[in-house]
């Protein structure tokens with residue numbers, strides 16, 4: 001028995017080999033690429049998983065021994081008296097393959113393969129910050145991650161990153177996967193203070209070529225709002241302020257920072273009457289009736305740092321001096337006048 005079985009298998013193999021040689025030889029002999037035996041319409045098909053697909057295979061040969069579709073989702077019946085045969089299928093298999101065959105005569109079978117792409121729009125696309133939560137700090141690196149769930153095919157995926165409407169990066173994949181996969185892509189960012197309030201988004205786009213749906217199927221994540229904190233910094237201003245004695249002066253301690261810094265004034269004088277005002281980021285200390293030289297320190301603080309600005313108030317006595325001299329002369333004149341009068 002064992003011996004017989006072995007022989008039978010060998011015989012089957014030999015037959016199969018013979019048929020293969022015959023088919024191959026025949027194909028080499030006459031299924032020339034420059035002869036348009038079969039035309040597929042559409043020649044390249046892109047179909048969403050689970051959607052119906054209709055492809056028409058037609059021939060210019062009006063006499064043949066039959067044509068039909070052979071596919072992993074089933075075959076169509078052999079058409080002997082028609083110049084076309086349509087393949088009408090609901091594509092539920094990711095690896096679907098389809099080929100149209102035509103038997104021209106006893107020894108010649110020609111075929112045309114359908115180029116088929118089965119795609120699936122991802123179930124979800126989301127963006128997150130890795131290993132961090134809460135406000136970011138200026139100049140620190142953070143990793144953003146984009147999670148794309150259940151997408152196919154991977155080789156047609158383009159992951160796009162945006163900050164607001166500004167494109168940051170495009171990522172494509174060279175790994176071929178016809179079945180749905182989960183994909184994660186990361187982006188390093190080092191935010192600056194200008195990025196406070198920025199919105200990052202990532203987008204999964206299926207670039208399926210001119211035969212695919214237009215515009216390209218796209219799923220965009222919810223925006224990721226970021227808060228960027230930074231240490232306080234003074235806005236440009238004068239360190240030394242000159243003022244005439246007895247007049248009013250205004251000292252500037254405008255600073256920026258996130259969170260907005262707390263402000264504290266200190267001085268080394270008991271004179272003058274100060275009033276602190278804040279208009280937006282502009283913070284001023286109004287001092288009325290300045291009489292003495294003084295140092296004013298202004299300290300601004302937030303959770304990332306604290307800085308101090310020293311402002312020297314230089315009180316000039318010119319006005320007072322001139323006034324005194326004037327009074328002195330008037331007085332002198334008056335006194336001399338009085339003296340001459342009395343004389």
Ligand SMILES: *[C@@H]1O[C@H](CO)[C@@H](O)[C@H](O)[C@H]1NC(C)=O
Nearest residue numbers: 041056057058083084085086
């Ligand atoms: C298939 O193509 C042939 C040739 O272009 C045309 O005659 C026929 O109507 C088409 N059939 C369908 C179902 O589109």
Ligand SMILES: *[C@@H]1O[C@H](CO)[C@@H](O)[C@H](O)[C@H]1NC(C)=O
Nearest residue numbers: 069070071072073074075076
């Ligand atoms: C379809 O045809 C091919 C080739 O003729 C054959 O190998 C396959 O078994 C057929 N499939 C079905 C489901 O009939």
Ligand SMILES: *[C@@H]1O[C@H](CO)[C@@H](O)[C@H](O)[C@H]1NC(C)=O
Nearest residue numbers: 052053054086087088089090
């Ligand atoms: C293909 O199938 C769809 C639904 O499955 C049907 O509406 C359509 O008429 C069919 N087309 C042909 C040519 O059989």
Ligand SMILES: *[C@@H]1O[C@H](CO)[C@@H](O)[C@H](O)[C@H]1NC(C)=O
Nearest residue numbers: 029030031104105106107108
């Ligand atoms: C089969 O048909 C092809 C193309 O029409 C032709 O070149 C070839 O000679 C034919 N072979 C046979 C055995 O009829």
Ligand SMILES: *[C@@H]1O[C@H](CO)[C@@H](O)[C@H](O)[C@H]1NC(C)=O
Nearest residue numbers: 158160161167168169170171
């Ligand atoms: C990404 O591709 C789009 C076109 O699809 C292009 O406008 C954009 O400049 C590209 N961005 C980068 C960072 O390459």
Ligand SMILES: *[C@@H]1O[C@H](CO)[C@@H](O)[C@H](O)[C@H]1NC(C)=O
Nearest residue numbers: 197198199222223224225226
């Ligand atoms: C992000 O910012 C936008 C506009 O500034 C706002 O509508 C949205 O609710 C914010 N999202 C989150 C999660 O804070």
Ligand SMILES: *[C@@H]1O[C@H](CO)[C@@H](O)[C@H](O)[C@H]1NC(C)=O
Nearest residue numbers: 236237238239240241242252
């Ligand atoms: C600094 O003081 C000078 C001279 O008093 C003045 O011209 C200038 O505008 C001041 N600058 C600022 C930023 O206040």
Ligand SMILES: *[C@@H]1O[C@H](CO)[C@@H](O)[C@H](O)[C@H]1NC(C)=O
Nearest residue numbers: 266267268295296297308310
């Ligand atoms: C201002 O700051 C300097 C240096 O930090 C300090 O020596 C001085 O005492 C401070 N003056 C006042 C009035 O706070």
Ligand SMILES: *[C@@H]1O[C@H](CO)[C@@H](O)[C@H](O)[C@H]1NC(C)=O
Nearest residue numbers: 267269270271272273274287
């Ligand atoms: C100087 O600082 C003292 C407290 O240290 C305060 O009472 C006074 O009002 C300040 N004077 C001026 C002119 O800022």
Ligand SMILES: *[C@@H]1O[C@H](CO)[C@@H](O)[C@H](O)[C@H]1NC(C)=O
Nearest residue numbers: 273274275276277286287288
């Ligand atoms: C500071 O200014 C406010 C509003 O202008 C005023 O009500 C207050 O009396 C002033 N304080 C001093 C000490 O000048």
Ligand SMILES: *[C@@H]1O[C@H](CO)[C@@H](O)[C@H](O)[C@H]1NC(C)=O
Nearest residue numbers: 249250275276277284285286
């Ligand atoms: C402080 O001084 C500025 C400029 O001198 C003036 O515009 C402002 O009204 C003053 N504020 C107070 C509360 O006196």
Ligand SMILES: *[C@@H]1O[C@H](CO)[C@@H](O)[C@H](O)[C@H]1NC(C)=O
Nearest residue numbers: 245291292293314315316317
């Ligand atoms: C303040 O200091 C300047 C020199 O730095 C000096 O000329 C002026 O007389 C001083 N004013 C007072 C009121 O002491």
